[in-house]
Amino acid sequence: MGSDTSSRPGIRVGPTSEFSLFFHVKPGHGEALHQALRDLQAAPGYRPGDYEMPIASIHEARFVPFDDDTRLLFATSFDGPWDAYMEDFASKPLRLFDAIFQHVVGYEGLPTLESVKDFILSAQQSAGGYARNYGGTVKEIRKAAKVNEAFQQVLDDPDAAEALEHPALRPLLDVAAD
Amino acid sequence: MSTLPPGSVHGPVDTTATGMSPALEIDDIQSGALHERPSPYVGTYLLLKVHEPADGRELIRRLIPLLQPGRELTEPGLGAWLTVAFTYEGLKVLGVPQDSLDSFAPEFQQGMAARAAEIGDVGANSPEHWEKPLGTSDVHIALAALSPDAAHLDAVVDRARRAQEQMPGVEVVWRQDCYQLPTGRTSFGFKDGIGQPTVEGAGTPPTNRGELPIKAGEFILGYPDETGGMAPVPTPDVLGRNGTYIVFRKLHxxxxxxxxxxxxxxxxxxxxxxxxxxxxxxxxxxxxxxxxxxxxxxxxxxxxxxxxxxxxxxxxxxxxxxxxxxxxxxxxxxxxxxxxxxxxxxxxxxxxxxxxxxxxxxxxxxxxxxxxxxxxxxxxxxxxxxxxxxxxxxxxxxxxxxxxxxxxxxxxxxxxxxxxxxxxxxxxxxxxxxxxxxxxxGGEYCFAPGLRALRWLADLTT
Structure with a gap:
């Protein structure tokens, strides 16, 4: 595993940077790992359609067991340079995945936050390629979705067309046709 | 099955329940770190360049009696606080061994000017426009004196200056006087200095009921911090313990x-x-x-x-x-x-x-x-x-x-x-x-050692 600091914090697109961790699964823990991932998938915030993961600064999260369950990938997109948040990440968010990381090599028995941090960094690999289809942070995207929902409600009003004729609303009228 | 020690639990922590932290060695910690500045105040910042290491070390020896470790400056009789801090270049010039220098935080070793792009000191704020000698290798020792009144300040600064004048191998390369404006506010017109963290064990009562005291190791090296661990203490222990990093910036x-x-x-x-x-x-x-x-x-x-x-x-x-x-x-x-x-x-x-x-x-x-x-x-x-x-x-x-x-x-x-x-x-x-x-x-990253560490520095012979 490389922990070459020159590759950090990886590729950034707008405010968001890619963040991937590759772990070794403890021998014989494949099934237990899958169970832990199923449990996570059933937890609030991770259920299909929930869209409210407990960590507010990541766009998505995936855990991928691979190589016959001997390896585990955790991949996400993080708002901000994740390396600045390493100490933060090593304390609170990592704990949220405690049940999963118990099945990977090197997680247990770490005495200090510094060693937890080293554990994460030793698993980190920067992407060779990374691109995004939309800009903005999670907070901006959520707000944009909320604004769009409100706008669609406006458009459902029979008087919307007339109201949008006001010059101040011109930018909204321009996107109201479809 | 937790992988972290109990002390690493974050958020509002019941510090009485986890109160295993060792007592702060208040008498070894320079006072400026733990106590509010007086208000009103007058102050002087001096930056020194050490040409002769022996003179620099002798100056430290003479400054030590002027320091008021850890004590609150509440009685006028106490006069003024003097804080002594060093840049990486300063520690090097004074003869601190290389393996010790290497044990300091990387950012300190690099210095603020080298961190300029990282921290946003670009364009008109970039080191090429800084007041000289800020951000250069000529800044070795930083002295800060703060007092409730000019008379006490002058007395302490004079003593510090006299100590320095007897040391021809130490030169004052920059001086900045400061004083609280008559309004008690900053030049923008605002009262400032509110919202300081309460340091666990320092004896200052909390002012924000929503924030329990912060572990002393977040501010003073050698004590447990909020992570349940400890910030890396520069070696040897006598040099690092009870020290604190100082950031000093002159902002127009x-x-x-x-x-x-x-x-x-x-x-x-x-x-x-x-x-x-x-x-x-x-x-x-x-x-x-x-x-x-x-x-x-x-x-x-x-x-x-x-x-x-x-x-x-x-x-x-x-x-x-x-x-x-x-x-x-x-x-x-x-x-x-x-x-x-x-x-x-x-x-x-x-x-x-x-x-x-x-x-x-x-x-x-x-x-x-x-x-x-x-x-x-x-x-x-x-x-x-x-x-x-x-x-x-x-x-x-x-x-x-x-x-x-x-x-x-x-x-x-x-x-x-x-x-x-x-x-x-x-x-x-x-x-x-x-x-x-x-x-x-301009500005500098400095290290303000504890008093034992200052004696250790003064006794260096390299």
Whole structure:
């Protein structure tokens, strides 16, 4: 595993940077790992359609067991340079995945936050390629979705067309046709 | 099955339950780190260059009796606080062995000028424009003297100067005097220095009931910190223990530009005051918007038992205090707790700012050419995750509040094109193109050792 600091914090697109961790699964823990991932998938915030993961600064999260369950990938997109948040990440968010990381090599028995941090960094690999289809942070995207929902409600009003004729609303009228 | 020791639990921690921290060696810790500056105050900062290591070490020996370790400066008889700190170059010149130098925080070894691009000191703020010798290898020792009155300050500075004058191998290369303006406020017109973290074991009562005392190891090296571990202590232990990193920055304030901007954006004096408060997060008296949303409340601002006793959890959208305001950025308090992305307690700073230069007279909107501003001083165990984190993630950037284009409207590293959003009903107000109101004149990363460490330095023979 490389922990070459020159590759950090990886590729950034707008405010968001890619963040991937590759772990070794403890021998014989494949099934237990899958169970832990199923449990996570059933937890609030991770259920299909929930869209409210407990960590507010990541766009998505995936855990991928691979190589016959001997390896585990955790991949996400993080708002901000994740390396600045390493100490933060090593304390609170990592704990949220405690049940999963118990099945990977090197997680247990770490005495200090510094060693937890080293554990994460030793698993980190920067992407060779990374691109995004939309800009903005999670907070901006959520707000944009909320604004769009409100706008669609406006458009459902029979008087919307007339109201949008006001010059101040011109930018909204321009996107109201479809 | 927890992988972290119990002490590493974050958020509000019951420190009485986990109260295993060793007692602070108050008598070995330089006083400036743990105690508020006096108010009113006068002060002098001196930067020294060491030409002859033996003279430098002898100067340290003579300065030690002038230091008042750990004690609060409440009795006038105590005179003045003197704080002694060293740059990396300074420790090197004084003969600290290389393996010891290598044990200091990487950012300290690099120095502030080398970190300029990282922390946003670019353009007009870049080291090439700094006051000499700030940011050069000529700065070795930093002395700060603070006192409630000029007579006591002069007495201490004179003694320090006399000690230095007897050492021809030590040269004073920079001096900055500072004093509290008659208003008791900064050149921008605001009461400052509110909202300091309470350090566990330092004997100062908390002023914010929502923030339990912060572990001493966040500020003083050699003690457990908020992570349950300990910041790396430079070696040998006698040198590192009870020391603290110091950030020292001279920030010129463009007061006329600030006033002009508010004047242009507001229709009335009241609106001007409100816009100013929205940008700062407090009214000029120091009264926080969180407790005084509509108008200044000087009694609140002046009351240390109340002016820091608040949070933002009930105002997440910032209708009372904008998320992008200066005070809320510098210390988001409880506003980010629900996001699980950041632990605010890992990014607290002890600040010991002072003012320099004459005030711009009331009502003046034109620059008078005078140099005025703030000497920003930080004390903490982590240059990177405290000072640099706050500067880069919270002041110079807006990603964390979902506004990547915005920066701190007062001190953010800006080219003048960033907006500032004020949430309000019925529609938000967005101030465009907030100009830079602060210019970095220079600064240094320093290390303020404990008293035993100073004796160790004075006894070096290399």
């Amino acid at each position: 304030t463009r007061v006329a530009a600030y006033r002009q901007y508010l004047h242009d954006k507001a229709r009335t004096r009241e609106e001007e005051a409100l816009l100013g408060a929205k940008m700062v997060g407090r009214w000029q008296s120091g009264a926080p918007l969180a407790l005084a949303p509509d108008e200044d409340d000087p009694a609140l601002g002046a009351d240390p038992a109340r002016n820091n006793d608040f949070g933002y959890a009930t105002d997440l959208r910032g209708f009372t205090c904008p998320a992008g305001s200066h005070a809320r950025r510098a210390n988001p308090r409880d506003s980010l707790d629900h996001e699980n992305s950041v632990d605010v307690r890992l990014h607290r700073m002890i600040r010991r700012g002072t003012s320099y230069g004459p005030p711009l007279p009331d009502g003046v909107l034109e620059d008078d050419g005078e140099d005025r501003g703030i000497i920003f001083v930080f004390a903490g165990a982590h240059l990177k995750r405290q000072f640099e984190f706050v500067k880069t993630q919270w002041l110079n950037d807006g990603i964390f509040i979902g506004a990547p284009d915005e920066k701190d409207p007062l001190v953010g590293a800006t080219d003048g094109s960033s907006p500032f959003t004020i949430p309000q009903h019925p529609i938000r107000r967005r101030l465009p193109d907030v100009p830079p109101f602060v210019v970095t004149r």
